[in-house]
Amino acid sequence: MSMRDFPKLELHLHLEGAAPPAFIRGLAREKSVDISGVFGADGGYAFRDFGHFLQVYEAATSVLTTPEDYARLVTAVLEESAANGVIYSEVFLSPDFCGGSDVAAWREYLHAMQEAAARAEARDGIVLRGVVTCIRHFGPERARAPALCAAETAGAFITGFGIAGDETAGRPRDFTWSFDLAREAGLRLTAHAGEWGGPVSVREAIADLGVERIGHGVRAAEDPRLVDQLAETGVVLEVCPGSNVALGLYPSWQRHPIQTLRERGVRVTVSTDDPPFFRTSMVREYEELARAFGWEAGDFLEIARNALDAAFCDADTKGRLA
Ligand code: ADE
Ligand code: ZN
Numbered sequence: 001m002s003m004r005d006f007p008k009l010e011l012h013l014h015l016e017g018a019a020p021p022a023f024i025r026g027l028a029r030e031k032s033v034d035i036s037g038v039f040g041a042d043g044g045y046a047f048r049d050f051g052h053f054l055q056v057y058e059a060a061t062s063v064l065t066t067p068e069d070y071a072r073l074v075t076a077v078l079e080e081s082a083a084n085g086v087i088y089s090e091v092f093l094s095p096d097f098c099g100g101s102d103v104a105a106w107r108e109y110l111h112a113m114q115e116a117a118a119r120a121e122a123r124d125g126i127v128l129r130g131v132v133t134c135i136r137h138f139g140p141e142r143a144r145a146p147a148l149c150a151a152e153t154a155g156a157f158i159t160g161f162g163i164a165g166d167e168t169a170g171r172p173r174d175f176t177w178s179f180d181l182a183r184e185a186g187l188r189l190t191a192h193a194g195e196w197g198g199p200v201s202v203r204e205a206i207a208d209l210g211v212e213r214i215g216h217g218v219r220a221a222e223d224p225r226l227v228d229q230l231a232e233t234g235v236v237l238e239v240c241p242g243s244n245v246a247l248g249l250y251p252s253w254q255r256h257p258i259q260t261l262r263e264r265g266v267r268v269t270v271s272t273d274d275p276p277f278f279r280t281s282m283v284r285e286y287e288e289l290a291r292a293f294g295w296e297a298g299d300f301l302e303i304a305r306n307a308l309d310a311a312f313c314d315a316d317t318k319g320r321l322a
Helices: 021-030 050-061 067-083 103-124 144-153 172-184 199-209 218-222 224-233 241-246 258-263 282-293 297-310 315-321
Strands: 008-014 086-093 127-135 158-164 188-193 213-216 236-239 267-270
Touching: 008 067, 008 213, 008 236, 008 267, 008 282, 008 297, 021 067, 067 086, 067 103, 086 158, 086 315, 103 127, 103 144, 127 144, 127 172, 127 315, 144 158, 144 172, 158 172, 172 188, 172 199, 188 199, 199 213, 199 218, 199 224, 213 218, 218 224, 218 236, 218 258, 236 258, 236 297, 241 282, 258 267, 258 282, 267 282, 267 297, 282 297
Parallel strands: 008 086, 086 127, 127 158, 158 188, 188 213, 213 236, 236 267
Antiparallel strands: none
């Protein structure tokens, strides 16, 4: 069995971060916008460090200005995911970038994205669900509007709410208003933590926001008591090893803590985060994990089961995927 053929479930993918460079370049050309600073000599995205990555991400995203652009993006991203053997994808959607978090505008973007997702599902069988995301470095006041958008559109397609962006900005408890609103609307919760912040950041996301999954969470490995807590409570980590290595969190795949976390009983899953930015794909993640840790079919099956259990979709959808 080739790595392509393992059925994969991806729980941590930023929609704009999955945009192929050629797609963004094409839109920039159509709209006569100059974003040449976003690309390096090889035509791919270019950035120096995480802070610069966020700037380049937002500059690339600036060419996505209409519901139709987002529909085309969903089509391109799901085609690539399906080609990597992904059968289920949970994607972070940012109302801040889709109509400035105005609820009426957000509904139009969402409608266009859902139609594109339905076409992809009919063609390739891949199932998409959306996790609405606020952006930490935009601040807690600005996070209220995406939470309202999420609460207004919660349902079979919008199944979760989360927070991404610069983890060193503010504290999780600053965002409780938004997370409480999302929870009351029936949404499932996740937060980026333990990527640029240490174990305290993971503890606070769990205690103050009540999340059941953590985006990344890998820095929890630095605190044995927290590792035990994660194992005992079953909080699931959305681990993105290729992203962590590309951003310099770990010097190599071999030094990545995913295997240690697993051995200590933490429920981990594998995702790509922003694949073209980090020159990765789900197939590459699987290949590198096999090379670094000797993972085989049984290991990948366990990862897929963890993801199915932790997915925010309803039981019927899970039944179809099992
Ligand atoms: N937004 C897109 N990718 C991200 C990452 N790796 N961490 C935080 N926010 C992000
Ligand atoms: Zn992320």
